[in-house]
Amino acid sequence: MTDCRLLILAFATVSCVVAGNTDKVCGPDTTAATESAAREAYNKAVEWLKSQQTDQWGWENTPSVLLSLQLTNPEWFNREDLESQLNVKQLEIELLAAISKRKNVYYTKITESEEEDASMSDELSPGQLAYYMLALHATCHNVTDFYGHNLTHLLEHGMKKLRIKDVNNYFAYSLGVLALCNTKSKIERIHIRVLHKGQEDDGGYPHGRDSTAMVVMAMTCLSQLPEFTDDVMVRLTLRKGIRNLLSCQETDGGFGNIHTSALAAQAFSAVHEMLPATWHCEDLIMDIVSDQEESGSYGDHLMTTMQVLPSLVGRHYGNIDTSRCHKKPEVEQSHGEDFIDLSAFKKTISVSLTVVYKNGSNDSFSVSTQEEQSLYDIMLALSQETNVTFDMPDSAWGRYLLAINEVSADSGKFYWRLYNKEEPLSVGIEDYLPEDGDHVYFKYTPVTHSDYP
Numbered sequence: 001m002t003d004c005r006l007l008i009l010a011f012a013t014v015s016c017v018v019a020g021n022t023d024k025v026c027g028p029d030t031t032a033a034t035e036s037a038a039r040e041a042y043n044k045a046v047e048w049l050k051s052q053q054t055d056q057w058g059w060e061n062t063p064s065v066l067l068s069l070q071l072t073n074p075e076w077f078n079r080e081d082l083e084s085q086l087n088v089k090q091l092e093i094e095l096l097a098a099i100s101k102r103k104n105v106y107y108t109k110i111t112e113s114e115e116e117d118a119s120m121s122d123e124l125s126p127g128q129l130a131y132y133m134l135a136l137h138a139t140c141h142n143v144t145d146f147y148g149h150n151l152t153h154l155l156e157h158g159m160k161k162l163r164i165k166d167v168n169n170y171f172a173y174s175l176g177v178l179a180l181c182n183t184k185s186k187i188e189r190i191h192i193r194v195l196h197k198g199q200e201d202d203g204g205y206p207h208g209r210d211s212t213a214m215v216v217m218a219m220t221c222l223s224q225l226p227e228f229t230d231d232v233m234v235r236l237t238l239r240k241g242i243r244n245l246l247s248c249q250e251t252d253g254g255f256g257n258i259h260t261s262a263l264a265a266q267a268f269s270a271v272h273e274m275l276p277a278t279w280h281c282e283d284l285i286m287d288i289v290s291d292q293e294e295s296g297s298y299g300d301h302l303m304t305t306m307q308v309l310p311s312l313v314g315r316h317y318g319n320i321d322t323s324r325c326h327k328k329p330e331v332e333q334s335h336g337e338d339f340i341d342l343s344a345f346k347k348t349i350s351v352s353l354t355v356v357y358k359n360g361s362n363d364s365f366s367v368s369t370q371e372e373q374s375l376y377d378i379m380l381a382l383s384q385e386t387n388v389t390f391d392m393p394d395s396a397w398g399r400y401l402l403a404i405n406e407v408s409a410d411s412g413k414f415y416w417r418l419y420n421k422e423e424p425l426s427v428g429i430e431d432y433l434p435e436d437g438d439h440v441y442f443k444y445t446p447v448t449h450s451d452y453p
């Protein structure tokens with residue numbers, strides 16, 4: 001459940017946007033100041049994202065970054081721009097490699113425990129496949145015949161398995177629905193039922209407003225398909241989701257954290273019936289703009305920056321423009337990023353770490369370390385100096401704390417939740433830089449329990 005303020009604005013009073021195309025971030029009436037700030041932030045963020053490419057012309061999470069670049073600039077991928085061609089080739093290679101690894105999961109019968117093992121591994125989850133499909137669709141590929149693979153079928157297969165196992169990640173599930181909807185694939189009713197049934201009484205979803213925003217985008221996309229235009233379940237889920245999101249907006253226009261603000265902006269711009277003023281678009285966009293780092297990134301994080309990008313130009317995952325697939329290109333230039341080394345004298349700080357197991361028992365450690373060390377570095381050093389063990393696999397979001405003393409996150413059921421004192425961390429172990437006197441807790445917690453916005 002969310003703890004948002006009461007909704008003052010009745011959804012029924014939402015007025016209609018006057019027809020007309022606009023490329024401005026908050027519609028035709030966007031003030032010049034907001035438009036230019038958002039545009040400048042967008043350009044800087046794109047340059048930063050480009051500077052994060054790997055030697056193989058991909059990114060740590062190639063499909064989601066490539067999707068954001070193409071979604072926000074339909075001319076980004078074109079036949080005359082070698083760089084974008086190489087990026088897309090890398091996307092294809094990565095997916096082909098993942099499919100060939102994943103083959104035994106999709107094409108042969110596997111046991112339930114093998115399936116569980118695969119869920120947090122480096123294999124392809126339905127949510128990740130959805131990112132690939134959206135990126136491929138945006139760059140003019142046929143997702144029903146990708147080097148002989150029907151990705152739509154693969155996704156359906158994966159989503160059906162998710163359903164059987166009691167869906168709890170509505171963010172990934174609605175991403176799947178968005179992939180099916182954007183590619184005009186057949187949408188089975190069960191997907192609508194899953195998203196409808198998973199909605200809480202207040203219109204929100206477990207794991208917070210990011211998931212609600214994603215569901216709103218998926219439902220909006222469905223509501224625009226002739227077969228679902230008058231579908232009661234789609235309309236109801238959509239209306240409750242919008243109402244919930246609206247009720248969470250803060251006075252500065254934001255939604256609690258940068259991811260949530262950016263996803264809410266995407267969700268609202270998807271709903272054509274809502275005037276940008278209804279959701280204080282300009283305040284929200286300026287709030288997002290103000291979070292940008294000097295480098296052009298958001299939070300110095302690839303995933304955060306790629307999630308923010310569409311919001312800066314009023315785009316969203318529900319409207320991938322493929323009309324320019326065969327148009328002539330415009331050559332883009334990439335600029336390198338200046339690297340500034342800010343190494344300075346660092347203070348020694350004290351940090352406490354406590355592991356709280358499922359049965360309530362706990363282990364505590366006191367650590368002296370240098371300031372500006374990540375929690376991950378501190379944990380690594382601790383594991384070298386004591387008997388405690390941490391399993392912290394890498395991912396595009398940074399290191400994920402999978403297991404402590406061999407007590408592993410139980411995929412789909414439990415995870416190691418991070419806190420400083422009573423406050424849940426808003427970033428992962430690699431991005432969190434403890435301060436003097438911090439007391440970090442790792443609590444074994446059901447996945448249904450999370451309280452970031």
Ligand code: B12
Nearest residue numbers: 127128169171259397399400401415417418425426427428
């Ligand atoms: C679902 C979800 C979870 C679930 C994932 C399991 C499940 N049921 O599927 C659970 C509840 C376990 C979870 C945990 C955490 N999460 Co979370 N999570 C999400 C959410 C809503 C969707 C992710 C997703 O499915 N994406 C789609 C799929 C296709 O992409 P994916 O990359 O394969 O997704 C995987 C990773 O995102 C991973 N994951 C999820 N959260 C995190 C956090 C970190 C630090 C890492 C390394 C990986 C990771 O699990 C996903 C499913 O396998 C995002 C929202 C968002 N805006 O992205 C937040 C989000 C990614 N989570 C976030 C945070 C802060 C956390 C926690 C650190 C919270 C805490 N205080 O404990 C913990 C991680 C603790 C740890 N042990 O390292 C932040 C990350 C911010 C940042 N800049 O790093 C986000 C962006 C939410 C937000 N708005 O702040 N999360």
